[in-house]
């Protein structure tokens with residue numbers, strides 16, 4: 001993959017979180033889950049979990065297999081409704097907001113297995129992330145009238161800039177299904193960023209990447225942090241999570257085991273007993 005340049009993402013006003021310092025900020029604009037519970041039949045996948053993601057913060061979500069990490073991400077991104085508890089952004093409730101609504105308030109996500117439209121080009125896939133910013137109706141789109149043309153040009157430029165920033169600029173016109181695994185993962189991130197999110201929730205972004213590609217991923221994520229985007233990383237690759245996160249939450253059997261700085265979590269006897277030492 002080509003070198004990663006500075007990823008151009010929108011600048012938000014809130015200050016970036018400081019690495020390793022415990023955040024006591026109640027800054028407006030935080031994404032907050034409070035006491036959320038999700039059940040699937042008799043299985044309680046997530047049980048009264050609270051998690052706060054600050055703008056400009058990298059927050060790792062780790063835990064054993066089946067501990068509820070992906071479910072938590074799905075609750076924050078609106079893929080599942082919560083059974084109990086609440087989700088809010090900047091103090092405004094999102095608990096009932098649909099999955100289609102969440103991008104409008106600034107929540108993007110990536111998937112464990114990249115979900116791309118394989119027969120479309122890399123550029124077209126990246127542009128799909130910006131659909132929420134288009135308002136041209138069906139007729140003006142069909143006839144490529146002024147507004148539709150302008151919106152298309154704007155999105156194309158934004159997506160193209162992001163792809164260059166993320167190191168995929170040279171592949172813009174290739175079909176997405178011809179990309180290798182890391183390229184597909186990075187394209188998903190670019191697609192999420194095209195919507196200019198305030199928060200991006202990533203499900204196992206380091207899965208299947210080489211050490212070199214993980215370094216590239218870390219570079220992308222720290223650039224997002226510098227641009228005040230909050231990043232939630234669900235990940236099994238704990239070294240990577242401890243290396244780049246400001247805060248880490250550990251789940252076990254759907255419940256919160258420990259939340260704190262990477263140092264606090266890494267040295268917690270219960271986390272070592274249940275997860276890290278396993």
Ligand SMILES: Nc1ncnc2c1ncn2[C@@H]1O[C@H](COP(=O)(O)OP(=O)(O)OP(=O)(O)O)[C@@H](O)[C@H]1O
Nearest residue numbers: 040043044045063064065066067068069070071072
């Ligand atoms: N759609 C679903 N239907 C039924 N059960 C589900 C569903 N999604 C998750 N579960 C169950 O909820 C629990 C938590 O699953 P989840 O995928 O959130 O865990 P995880 O920590 O992300 O796991 P992994 O690290 O293996 O990806 C598991 O017991 C899982 O089988």
